[in-house]
Amino acid sequence: MIRALRALSWLRWRLLLNSLRGGQRRDRLEQISRALAFAIPAILIALSIGSVVGLTVIGFLGGRALATGLLDSTLAMMILRIALLLLAATIVVMAVVSPVQSSVSRYSRLLLLPISRRTLHLTEVAASLADPWILIIAVGLLAFATGLAAGGWPGTAGMALVAAAALLLVLACLGSLIGFAIAWLVRSRRRGEWFTLIFVIGISVLAVVPAMIGKRIEDQGRIRVQFGDEQPAGVRRPRTPIAERFDRWMPGWTIGLPSELYAASIRGAVAGDRALVGGALGGLLLEALVLFTISSAVHARLIGSVESNRSRRRSALTGTAGRLLPMLGPAASAVAFAQVRTALRTVRGRLGVLLPGPMIAVLVFLFGQIGESPAWLEAIGSRGYYLLAAGGIFAMYSLQAFTMNMFATDRAGFTLQLLSPLSEAELARGKVAGCGIVIAAALVLCLIGALAVAPGGSPLLWLSALLGLAATYLLLSPAAVWLSALFPVSADLSKTGSGGNPHGLSMLVGTVLVVACAAPPALILIGAEHWLHRGALAFPLMAVWTLFAAAIAHPLVSLASRAIGQRRENLALVAQGK
Amino acid sequence: MSERAIASEPPERSGASGSPRATAQGGSGDEVPRHRLDLALETKGLRKQFGDLVAVDGIDLAVPGGSFYGFLGPNGAGKSTTIKCLTGLLQPSGGSCRILGIDPLADPVAVKRKVGVVPEDLALFDRLSGAETLAFVGQVHGLDAASVRQRSSELLTLMDLNGAASDLVTDYSHGMRKKLALAAALLPAPRLLFLDEPFEGIDAVASRQIKNLLTAFVRNGGTIFLTSHILEIVERLCDHIGVIHKGRLVAQGRLADLRRNVAAGHTLEELFLDLIGAERAAAPALEWLGR
Numbered sequence: 001m002i003r004a005l006r007a008l009s010w011l012r013w014r015l016l017l018n019s020l021r022g023g024q025r026r027d028r029l030e031q032i033s034r035a036l037a038f039a040i041p042a043i044l045i046a047l048s049i050g051s052v053v054g055l056t057v058i059g060f061l062g063g064r065a066l067a068t069g070l071l072d073s074t075l076a077m078m079i080l081r082i083a084l085l086l087l088a089a090t091i092v093v094m095a096v097v098s099p100v101q102s103s104v105s106r107y108s109r110l111l112l113l114p115i116s117r118r119t120l121h122l123t124e125v126a127a128s129l130a131d132p133w134i135l136i137i138a139v140g141l142l143a144f145a146t147g148l149a150a151g152g153w154p155g156t157a158g159m160a161l162v163a164a165a166a167l168l169l170v171l172a173c174l175g176s177l178i179g180f181a182i183a184w185l186v187r188s189r190r191r192g193e194w195f196t197l198i199f200v201i202g203i204s205v206l207a208v209v210p211a212m213i214g215k216r217i218e219d220q221g222r223i224r225v226q227f228g229d230e231q232p233a234g235v236r237r238p239r240t241p242i243a244e245r246f247d248r249w250m251p252g253w254t255i256g257l258p259s260e261l262y263a264a265s266i267r268g269a270v271a272g273d274r275a276l277v278g279g280a281l282g283g284l285l286l287e288a289l290v291l292f293t294i295s296s297a298v299h300a301r302l303i304g305s306v307e308s309n310r311s312r313r314r315s316a317l318t319g320t321a322g323r324l325l326p327m328l329g330p331a332a333s334a335v336a337f338a339q340v341r342t343a344l345r346t347v348r349g350r351l352g353v354l355l356p357g358p359m360i361a362v363l364v365f366l367f368g369q370i371g372e373s374p375a376w377l378e379a380i381g382s383r384g385y386y387l388l389a390a391g392g393i394f395a396m397y398s399l400q401a402f403t404m405n406m407f408a409t410d411r412a413g414f415t416l417q418l419l420s421p422l423s424e425a426e427l428a429r430g431k432v433a434g435c436g437i438v439i440a441a442a443l444v445l446c447l448i449g450a451l452a453v454a455p456g457g458s459p460l461l462w463l464s465a466l467l468g469l470a471a472t473y474l475l476l477s478p479a480a481v482w483l484s485a486l487f488p489v490s491a492d493l494s495k496t497g498s499g500g501n502p503h504g505l506s507m508l509v510g511t512v513l514v515v516a517c518a519a520p521p522a523l524i525l526i527g528a529e530h531w532l533h534r535g536a537l538a539f540p541l542m543a544v545w546t547l548f549a550a551a552i553a554h555p556l557v558s559l560a561s562r563a564i565g566q567r568r569e570n571l572a573l574v575a576q577g578k
Numbered sequence: 579m580s581e582r583a584i585a586s587e588p589p590e591r592s593g594a595s596g597s598p599r600a601t602a603q604g605g606s607g608d609e610v611p612r613h614r615l616d617l618a619l620e621t622k623g624l625r626k627q628f629g630d631l632v633a634v635d636g637i638d639l640a641v642p643g644g645s646f647y648g649f650l651g652p653n654g655a656g657k658s659t660t661i662k663c664l665t666g667l668l669q670p671s672g673g674s675c676r677i678l679g680i681d682p683l684a685d686p687v688a689v690k691r692k693v694g695v696v697p698e699d700l701a702l703f704d705r706l707s708g709a710e711t712l713a714f715v716g717q718v719h720g721l722d723a724a725s726v727r728q729r730s731s732e733l734l735t736l737m738d739l740n741g742a743a744s745d746l747v748t749d750y751s752h753g754m755r756k757k758l759a760l761a762a763a764l765l766p767a768p769r770l771l772f773l774d775e776p777f778e779g780i781d782a783v784a785s786r787q788i789k790n791l792l793t794a795f796v797r798n799g800g801t802i803f804l805t806s807h808i809l810e811i812v813e814r815l816c817d818h819i820g821v822i823h824k825g826r827l828v829a830q831g832r833l834a835d836l837r838r839n840v841a842a843g844h845t846l847e848e849l850f851l852d853l854i855g856a857e858r859a860a861a862p863a864l865e866w867l868g869r
Binding site: 334335341342346410412415416423572 | 662665666669687688690691697698700702703704705706710711713714715717719720746762
């Protein structure tokens with residue numbers, strides 16, 4: 001068992017190092033590109049060191065303040081519970097989009113080796129203890145226990161350490177269970193696509209839940225003041241302590257949450273309530289055991305399952321054969337149609353198209369329910385064409401997986417394009433047109449969503465918003481071609497995780513450029529309506545801007561397409577997944 | 579090992595400048611020598627280097643038009659790299675090349691209009707259906723919609739893919755993908771076909787169909803440049819072979835001549851092993867195995 005664990009740890013380490021090194025057959029630029037791809041996560045890790053240090057200091061000071069009586073224990077416990085709840089939720093979310101999915105492919109190889117399935121499972125669970133989020137919690141909890149000891153409560157500190165270990169065990173088992181379950185779900189392409197769609201939409205909607213809850217608490221308070229214990233005029237009603245309000249708000253079932261059990265064990269230790277401590281610790285260990293057992297079963301199911309890419313859908317035969325797009329020849333049109341089809345048949349593509357419109361509409365609706373929103377949000381929410389513009393920008397951002405990696409996303413299909421009698425300019429124009437059609441499809445849904453939520457306003461302003469988005473994409477397209485040719489990344493667009501992302505640098509530059517290219521149309525729209533008070537003027541101004549963008553984009557795309565020729569060999573290798 | 583001179587090699591290599599195939603008309607100096615027109619594919623000192631690794635080391639290929647040329651070599655010898663250089667997927671580090679009389683480095687699009695390729699990774703869009711893949715290839719080659727439909731239908735029938743024409747390629751088996759890749763290569767009616775291991779992973783029935791198809795293609799004047807590990811297939815189909823070993827071309831010419839000159843009466847396997855010197859390499863005994 002130890003030998004197998006050692007070998008698997010070594011395997012993880014070597015895989016990481018070798019992925020940094022790349023193959024011998026790569027040129028300098030590709031090696032730099034790979035190094036940059038790792039540099040951005042490294043920068044993020046470096047930045048997160050600050051949070052770890054901060055959490056350590058807060059944990060230590062919190063523990064010490066609690067032990068020395070500087071901090072009210074109920075308030076301290078509330079902060080601890082909220083922090084742990086949020087971190088545990090982060091672990092759950094990260095487990096969904098995280099590494100277990102991408103490492104599934106190696107199971108088949110590992111299963112051929114003399115390693116028992118139990119050892120494999122144990123290794124995976126143990127590996128999840130090294131998850132950065134779990135490490136952050138571990139550091140914080142350790143600092144908290146140290147603070148308690150430094151404050152003169154060594155017994156409570158010891159109990160806090162035991163409870164922390166139990167909590168980490170629960171979180172590791174939970175993270176593993178979710179990871180295995182997700183990996184099993186995505187073993188079937190169709191099952192995986194449905195899951196991803198529901199997950200992303202669910203997460204987006206959940207994002208506004210805290211605001212809605214805040215409103216609920218406020219409303220409850222208001223109702224109580226209006227109909228309940230009204231105070232005589234001039235008598236100031238003492239505010240309920242925030243910790244009490246939090247306790248009242250937390251539903252009863254949350255007592256079983258690992259973070260709550262941990263807090264209960266500390267509370268019990270502080271109060272000298274052994275029964276509470278024992279119950280809470282027992283609860284944590286029981287949860288760990290249950291989760292470990294379930295995760296073992298799911299893991300067994302995962303490694304016994306067969307990967308399936310089957311699709312029940314049967315596509316149309318040759319729907320677009322011979323059809324030409326305006327201003328494009330047959331070859332570029334064929335590239336564009338292939339791009340549209342392949343994009344719309346991937347999870348990332350469907351999400352990019354389906355998500356922005358409904359999400360904008362749902363968010364505006366939900367914020368409307370909350371009541372008081374920021375002024376800028378109210379302004380956007382009340383004018384549909386601004387919503388349309390915001391949705392369009394969001395669509396451009398969410399479709400970066402295609403626009404900023406337009407060649408490598410075709411994988412072997414790109415080899416076919418390289419082998420076809422296509423000039424580089426035709427290839428680039430076809431790709432730009434194809435990505436443009438995909439974004440346009442998302443815009444149609446944004447338009448429907450915006451019209452449903454805020455249909456008012458002059459049609460000319462709506463048209464201006466559409467023209468502005470077209471101009472934004474046109475200006476973005478040369479950079480998209482250039483970045484896609486220079487920094488291609490072999491991407492799996494059937495997943496929403498980082499495996500489908502473009503190169504980190506392309507994403508970063510792309511994000512900045514989307515905002516920069518959208519700024520002039522936004523200024524035209526806002527300027528005409530609010531500064532000049534002549535909304536109708538927005539349309540001619542925007543038309544001129546769009547023509548200008550088209551006039552610039554056309555030669556620049558041709559210029560950028562030269563990068564395809566210069567990087568053809570590297571693009572071919574990336575398309576082959578090398 | 580130096581390249582072995584074969585009697586049937588193109589005249590400029592064998593030094594037979596007075597051969598009737600040496601020039602087209604024997605006229606002015608800038609006329610293209612006739613033997614050059616007869617060669618569907620010709621390389622001079624073709625070289626591909628990755629860092630310190632020399633994958634293809636200055637090879638001189640001469641593939642006569644209308645021939646079925648088998649390009650053999652052990653694993654890692656440089657076969658696929660050569661095909662990638664010839665089809666534009668890799669940029670040669672040195673040397674020159676002419677395909678159907680055109681320099682592919684100077685005018686790659688013109689060459690691609692005339693050749694079909696089934697590469698190592700098959701080069702198919704996962705998320706297009708079989709029929710859509712063929713429609714894409716037809717449109718890129720500038721064929722009209724009616725021709726694309728007719729040719730696609732015939733090719734899909736021939737490849738026994740009609741029932742799966744509207745399924746996505748991602749749902750195809752390896753053999754079906756291979757047949758689709760071949761159909762895509764044949765659809766624009768190329769004059770030269772590059773096939774990288776076309777029979778690997780193919781069942782006996784499909785293999786027979788493909789062999790018949792390729793034989794008919796050559797009979798009608800087409801040229802095939804094929805790499806394969808299956809020497810029996812090469813022996814049965816090819817009339818010319820080239821053998822590459824460690825990036826160098828160690829033999830080239832008509833199969834019959836090679837057999838006669840290099841290893842009289844031997845099978846292609848024996849000839850191949852002799853050319854790459856496999857017998858001479860002393861294999862370790864692995865005495866620990868089976869204890």
